[in-house]
Amino acid sequence: GLDDWAAPGAVAVASASVGVGAHGYRTQLRELEVDRATEQLCHVMGLSSPSREGLRASRWSNRWPGRPGRLVVRYPSAKLALDPNFIPRITEVLSGQMWGDYRVSKHQRKQCRIVFVPEIRSDNCAEQPAVSARAKRTILTLLGPTGRVTKTEFDPNTGELVALEATHEAGVKLAPSGYRTRIERTASANLPGRWRTRWNLETDWVRFEVRPTFDPNVWHPAITLDEDFDPLVNYDAVRIPYGIDEDGNVMSWRPAVDPNVMLVGAPGTGKTVTAHTLLTEIAYRAWIVWVADGKGVEFLGYQDWPNVQIVASRIEHQVAVIHRAWQVMEERYDAIVSGNAKETDFEPLVLFVDEFADIRGNLLNWYSTIKGKGDPTKPRTLQEIASIGRKGRTARVHLIIGTQRPDAEYFGGDMRDNFRMRVSMGRLSPQGAMMMWESPAIGTTIPRGCRGRATTINDANRDVEIQTYRTPDPRKVGDGDEGYELFEILHPPVTRHERLVILDPEPDPVDIDTGDSTEEVEIRFRDYVQAPWGRAADHPLHDPVAQRDRKYIGQVRGANPMSVLGLDEGQASSSSETRMASLLADAVNSLHRPELSVVPAMSDDDVDDWEGFSEAESRSPGDLQVGDLILVDEETDQWAVIDTDPGPDEFDDDDHIAITWRGDGDLEGVISMPYDSEIACRKPLEFSS
Ligand SMILES: Nc1ncnc2c1ncn2[C@@H]1O[C@H](COP(=O)(O)OP(=O)(O)OP(=O)(O)O)[C@@H](O)[C@H]1O
Numbered sequence: 305g306l307d308d309w310a311a312p313g314a315v316a317v318a319s320a321s322v323g324v325g326a327h328g329y330r331t332q333l334r335e336l337e338v339d340r341a342t343e344q345l346c347h348v349m350g351l352s353s354p355s356r357e358g359l360r361a362s363r364w365s366n367r368w369p370g371r372p373g374r375l376v377v378r379y380p381s382a383k384l385a386l387d388p389n390f391i392p393r394i395t396e397v398l399s400g401q402m403w404g405d406y407r408v409s410k411h412q413r414k415q416c417r418i419v420f421v422p423e424i425r426s427d428n429c430a431e432q433p434a435v436s437a438r439a440k441r442t443i444l445t446l447l448g449p450t451g452r453v454t455k456t457e458f459d460p461n462t463g464e465l466v467a468l469e470a471t472h473e474a475g476v477k478l479a480p481s482g483y484r485t486r487i488e489r490t491a492s493a494n495l496p497g498r499w500r501t502r503w504n505l506e507t508d509w510v511r512f513e514v515r516p517t518f519d520p521n522v523w524h525p526a527i528t529l530d531e532d533f534d535p536l537v538n539y540d541a542v543r544i545p546y547g548i549d550e551d552g553n554v555m556s557w558r559p560a561v562d563p564n565v566m567l568v569g570a571p572g573t574g575k576t577v578t579a580h581t582l583l584t585e586i587a588y589r590a591w592i593v594w595v596a597d598g599k600g601v602e603f604l605g606y607q608d609w610p611n612v613q614i615v616a617s618r619i620e621h622q623v624a625v626i627h628r629a630w631q632v633m634e635e636r637y638d639a640i641v642s643g644n645a646k647e648t649d650f651e652p653l654v655l656f657v658d659e660f661a662d663i664r665g666n667l668l669n670w671y672s673t674i675k676g677k678g679d680p681t682k683p684r685t686l687q688e689i690a691s692i693g694r695k696g697r698t699a700r701v702h703l704i705i706g707t708q709r710p711d712a713e714y715f716g717g718d719m720r721d722n723f724r725m726r727v728s729m730g731r732l733s734p735q736g737a738m739m740m741w742e743s744p745a746i747g748t749t750i751p752r753g754c755r756g757r758a759t760t761i762n763d764a765n766r767d768v769e770i771q772t773y774r775t776p777d778p779r780k781v782g783d784g785d786e787g788y789e790l791f792e793i794l795h796p797p798v799t800r801h802e803r804l805v806i807l808d809p810e811p812d813p814v815d816i817d818t819g820d821s822t823e824e825v826e827i828r829f830r831d832y833v834q835a836p837w838g839r840a841a842d843h844p845l846h847d848p849v850a851q852r853d854r855k856y857i858g859q860v861r862g863a864n865p866m867s868v869l870g871l872d873e874g875q876a877s878s879s880s881e882t883r884m885a886s887l888l889a890d891a892v893n894s895l896h897r898p899e900l901s902v903v904p905a906m907s908d909d910d911v912d913d914w915e916g917f918s919e920a921e922s923r924s925p926g927d928l929q930v931g932d933l934i935l936v937d938e939e940t941d942q943w944a945v946i947d948t949d950p951g952p953d954e955f956d957d958d959d960h961i962a963i964t965w966r967g968d969g970d971l972e973g974v975i976s977m978p979y980d981s982e983i984a985c986r987k988p989l990e991f992s993s
Pocket of ligand 1: 520521522569570571572573574575576577578729755756757771773775
């Protein structure tokens with residue numbers, strides 16, 4: 305009866321290669337693994353050809369490609385179970401796959417059915433020989449006949465295999481980086497966990513090691529400064545840490561070397577949190593901080609942070625802040641030229657321009673309504689920013705520009721070169737990546753949904769993926785909330801620069817002289833830009849913090865007759881109104897800034913996954929390039945980005961091409977498919993011809 309049982313379900317079992325088509329790649333990879341086990345089982349059962357009826361795998365773990373949580377083996381005759389070696393042999397076959405060890409959970413003799421489940425050992429060391437043999441086999445297959453494993457390393461705590469070192473004589477073949485990445489991905493697909501490689505091509509040496517996983521939440525560490533830290537004296541040595549790479553190396557910004565920062569990220573990627581990290585670090589070092597807050601609400605919580613002198617939430621204040629920063633720079637230049645000052649005399653000043661694209665758009669709209677006779681066609685604010693970008697370093701005036709996408713029109717050419725310190729938060733579109741990193745592959749493969757994950761350049765000048773520090777926002781985090789205690793740690797110990805306010809602009813005396821005395825003279829752009837500034841302590845009515853805390857009512861009662869008459873808005877508002885709610889309402893409703901709109905927070909569902917990409921189309925794998933999206937699992941509609949140039953698959957038939965990819969949730973893999981097949985693909989729009 306064996307033939308009857310085997311024949312209908314007989315399948316041609318593929319070899320244990322990675323050569324599978326692209327659609328439903330994970331499913332196919334799993335099927336391939338099950339088929340390989342089925343093929344081996346058929347010898348144990350004495351069958352002439354394998355059948356998928358013989359082994360069913362289910363309850364796969366979510367890892368790539370995963371491990372079955374249940375294996376059901378059906379054998380053709382009850383007689384087989386009489387052999388005491390029958391079950392051990394099956395167990396051996398199942399445990400010899402890539403999935404780890406299995407044990408019998410149930411044996412239903414009548415139905416000729418055995419259920420296996422994963423073996424969970426308390427002593428992982430017992431697994432070592434099997435796991436390491438499997439890993440060695442995989443790696444030697446990948447390196448070819450000259451490969452030799454020279455070292456294996458196990459985690460002393462868990463007993464798990466964590467690294468393997470090998471030598472080879474395949475240097476020439478291994479020279480292309482795409483080829484090496486394919487080896488890395490194939491190893492990673494075949495070994496438990498995510499693996500990476502370190503190559504030394506000069507010594508023909510390679511290390512395969514388990515890739516450390518990023519901690520999704522790295523709180524901003526405490527800031528420590530030398531006791532005698534002086535912002536003027538220690539300026540050159542300042543390093544501002546903002547995140548860590550996968551090995552835990554700290555990434556930092558050195559303003560004396562790279563004077564300006566470009567911080568790019570779509571909503572919800574963590575751009576504001578990173579800006580807050582930079583702000584708290586800078587303020588802690590007693591540098592002057594000025595903020596032009598394009599959204600008007602992102603820096604409200606730092607309005608009364610020591611050394612933050614001003615947070616401009618309205619467009620007329622933002623242009624004033626930018627202008628004054630430019631003026632400070634110019635005057636410092638003049639002081640150097642006239643011999644009245646040296647660079648080392650200048651208090652470092654950092655100007656944050658957050659949501660630059662919004663500020664620019666609002667500014668252009670507003671300017672057209674306020675521009676006076678004889679004013680230039682474009683507001684000079686944008687030139688002032690460019691000028692600070694170009695020459696601010698000598699005057700110790702630095703820029704941090706935050707924006708959702710790099711603006712090719714504004715940040716092209718010279719301007720771009722002045723922002724060598726760059727951080728792109730989350731996944732960039734290929735066009736954005738070209739703009740930021742001059743490569744469609746850098747920053748485009750960051751998994752979605754990993755907040756705070758970013759791309760930057762490390763000290764060795766290489767692009768690197770990092771997890772940025774998480775800094776709480778005083779506006780959003782209340783007493784007892786997660787991260788609240790950090791405020792105490794990050795709070796600057798020294799207030800060196802007192803808070804300032806921008807006072808009401810005064811009309812230009814020329815306009816007053818020439819105007820009709822009966823008409824009110826209009827306030828023009830230049831009046832706003834040159835509006836006088838004062839110390840916040842001297843101008844409580846202009847001070848958003850005093851207004852917010854309503855302190856001024858008690859302190860200067862009588863200074864404002866409105867408050868005495870009970871007509872003051874602040875006094876009238878209910879005491880239960882929370883400080884932030886009123887602040888927010890002010891920011892949103894302010895009559896002074898009709899051009900501004902507060903961008904609502906985006907939920908994950910709002911994000912257009914395919915923005916910047918073409919419609920899905922079938923393409924031959926030979927057409928694919930780095931940065932293209934491909935459908936790696938049709939069943940789950942899982943798309944991933946190609947992260948190295950596709951090339952011939954040396955581990956499979958000659959007519960296969962290997963494509964390495966990176967997907968969401970830190971998944972990565974390699975697909976091998978025939979050149980004459982097709983795969984669903986989305987091309988970046990700019991390159992989709
Ligand atoms: N470095 C980080 N580590 C962990 N979580 C983070 C990190 N950065 C941001 N997040 C999470 O993501 C949320 C959104 O971050 P953030 O407000 O900085 O986004 P954004 O890019 O500035 O978006 P928007 O432009 O809409 O404000 C935060 O409230 C926080 O929960």
